[in-house]
Amino acid sequence: MTHAIASDAGRLATLRVHAADNVRVALKDLPEGAEVEDDGRRIRLVEPIRHKHKFALADLAEGDSVIMYGVTVGRATRPIAAGASITTVNTEHSTASDITTSRRDAWQAPDVSAFAGTTFDGYRRPDGQVGTANVWLVVPLVFCENRNIEVLRQSVTDALGEDPYRDYKRLARELLHGRAEEDTALPPRERLFPNVDGVRFLTHTLGCGGTDDDTRALCQLLAGYICHPNVAGATVLSLGCQKAQIDLLQEAVAERTPDGWRPVHYLEQQASRSEEALIREALTTIFDGLRLANRFERSPAPLSALSLGVECGGSDGFSGLSANPLVGAVVDRLVALGGSGILSEFPELCGVEHELIARCRDECVAERFRILMEAYQRHAARVGADFSMNPSPGNIRDGLITDAMKSAGAAKKGGDSPVVDVLDYTEPLRRKGLNLLCTPGNDVESTTALAGSGANLILFTTGLGTPTGNPVAPVLKIASNSELASRMDDVIDFDAGPILRGEAQIEELADELLRLCIDAASGRYTPKAVGLAQYDFIPWKRGVSL
Template sequence: MQKKLLKVNPSDNVIVALTDLSQGENLNFEGNEITTLTSVKAKHKIAEKDFAVGDSIVMYGVLVGKAFFPIKKGEVITTENVKHQSEKVTEKQTTLSWSPPNVEKWKDKTFLGYHREDGQVGTSNVWLFFPLVFCENKNIEKLKDIFERELLPKKEDPYQLFLRSLINDKSENPKPETVEENNTLNNIEVKFITHQGGCGGIRQDAEGLARLLAGYVNNPNVAGATVLSLGCQNLQVEIFKRVLNEINPNFNKEILIYEQQQIGTVDKMLPMVIKDSYEAIKRANQIERKPAPLSKLTIGLECGGSDGFSGISANPSLGVVSDIMVALGAKTILAEFPELCGVEQELMDRCVDETKANKFLSLMKAFEKSVVDAGSGFDMNPSPGNIKDGLITDAMKSAGAAKKGGTAPIVDVLDYGEYISESGLNLLNTPGNDAECTTALVGSGATVVLFTTGLGTGMGNPIAPVLKISSNTQLAEKMNDIIDVNAGEIISGTKSINDVAEDIINYIIEVASGRIVSKADQQRQDVFIPWKRGVSL
């Protein structure tokens, strides 16, 4: 029989409802008789004891809020009776010890990856087209249409056919027909990204975008790139080249760069771009997958559309995965700084030295100040969907989100756009916004992104597989077209956190080897949204 209640940490004073509870239900939890004062939806929390105004609300062993009104034992914790509160942090207090997990069963495992000359190994082989400035978006979109028409299977859109059936007043929706695809380029993907930056903002934004785009080109999932520049924009070609050299002085991939104001008309430029790019794509197609140890993986850790189960099923599973990967010598990246609010002390104490800890705290404070200066605050981070499903304060959401990072030491702290260099667990300064975070993780070198969700989102990335791990079985069944791994079996008690972590690692190996295509990639969910930190001029 499934358990009805769960206390995440022995020091917590709120309890998670694992199933829907009726009003007046009498429950015996760890010797404590609790009667529900109202009906309680699964994922929400009830008070373990009476709270007076101002009393601390503790979950995951940390302060996540303060009682705003008196709360009776058995009453549901809500946004009305509890307000966000987190511990104040000023410095690293200690260095936490770590006992690595036993990785004997994983140490000889390999994946079939794309080996680059700088020693990095990719999970994909992508030729990437992108602009340095939004003025070239139209040309990138034209190239996308041209290349995809010739290189992708010719399949009519089922929704287009559905509309056609309505127009023709036919009751049956015709089946789409597929023409055999061009198989001459079966070892390379061609992807395209556009953006709204590169000019018009402050110079720092142009520099940040240059660093992000350079990170994409340096990511081992990319074989080479075609880059379009207008010519007069803030993000000059020289800036992009300089930043790329700073990230990787030994960079030697093929890059084709075209500046429209130097070449002339579109009719003169595009045939040149198409011819040169096609020849380069054919050369990149000759690169083949070869075995690589799991230590060559770089894994991004993210959550989006979280629910009240995320922090007790999917996120802790990612934490175990991260710890195993770190013990094997791989790189993992935990991002979303607004969703680390309230757990700063633990993260600082896990930093390998004071310099890294101080950098983390400095970035957190600067981020929070920018949010306050904009008239908001980290307490506004939980979305309506989060709140509806039991995440009522930012600190509560953050304490669960941080579980994705496991327990390993933090070897480095990266600001937005910095490229990963240290093996082990890294922190990356990004927003909690799903698209901006995923975009940044891949720009910092992630070759696979693990994305937990309790509510569901189909978002992917142009060059790195984004694997969706659902926190609950209902979501996995309802939206099975977007979920790769179901962690909801932890809630039902049919699997342990370690079992699901093992499922995830096995799935990573299959995706990284090209034997399984992630659900997001099946739907070509190629989302690229840079974080615009400045203002427009």
């Protein structure tokens, strides 16, 4: 990345990301008439440029390509003068048409000598996996059981004295009654199961009324959660008559853990004599499960046992300049140490396919990526959708005006290491190194899938702010800019803003962020999403969700 700071008497900061780019990014609001230096020449801005937005470095004719990150990210729909802003009015989504690219030369791995011999304190499982957390999972096979899941959630948290919303409940009583009410809730208690990070309760809207593919995908996803390295065991509630039958989930679980070491209890409401009997039996399995889970203790494990899922949400015009390449540098370091990274969100890889294909370790991996990308695009087209519809209104307001522009920055989360495998939705991680996972761009659907494929820690970059978390995989939030990190410090774990100000290099912050990941994986640091009990879970129904 080229961090070229242009300035005049007012120190007007801009950034040109790649030498081949024909646009620059404003790092602060720039007034009309300001002069910006670029590669030895001065460009006068013909209109005000908002911070995070791009402006042309040369006159562009209608049909000319807009280049950023060294790749095509748009096409001019009308003449654009040098010094004019790149907007949805004068630019539309466009990418390089030819994605057949020769294999890239050998990867130059980063220097990771500072982490030689470094371990994290994880939970070693009988099958060789290592967890960064230790939870008991409660899962509904069908949406009809969501109410019972909520009953169990409230009952268990109350019994354990671990209600995460206790302070908010007190606040609500004070607001309603106009005075401080005596707290009638049970006081916090000493942790009964010190080696357990809690009980996680999933709810969803699937399990019946869908297609056979929907049912299989749900069971495979739930199996991915039940068999996750951070999960010690599970309680599953079934109604009985739904399409997603217990035996389908059992088969999916057996495929992932054929040795069956993990206890999984399947309860069917229609076979129970009463709702109370069902709840009693479920509570018994949960509390017995917590006693079993408590037998696992943290112990040193190599960094090669870590698998980082990477995600971006609420992106702004700075995400692809600071937070995303920072996370990519962390992934590169972990891969160099023998660990794994998972890059998802296929709609946000549109326009950089050729870059990723060039990084695939062999033609089989490259061909699978082509097949899955093309199948996703065809499915979108059948319902009148397209990847170009991916940028949200918030993205556009912050300068990400085309999907290719958003994609070029989003792909930076995957670093530069070779792509060793491409996974379809719900497929488990099988190979160490960087993997691509077919998911939609929807934040929660994608993070849900990352955990389902085995990511035991997730790095989530954001420029506008998002509280997203996950029930089983701790999620660390990285802000693209310091203003966000300060304003939403209750949800942000790490600030990438110093990169934009030239106060820190990506390399040094990557080492710092990797150390934070190690602390989170070891239980020494509690991610903000975990502290807020932000446990988002939304399965992808495999329809078009951009």
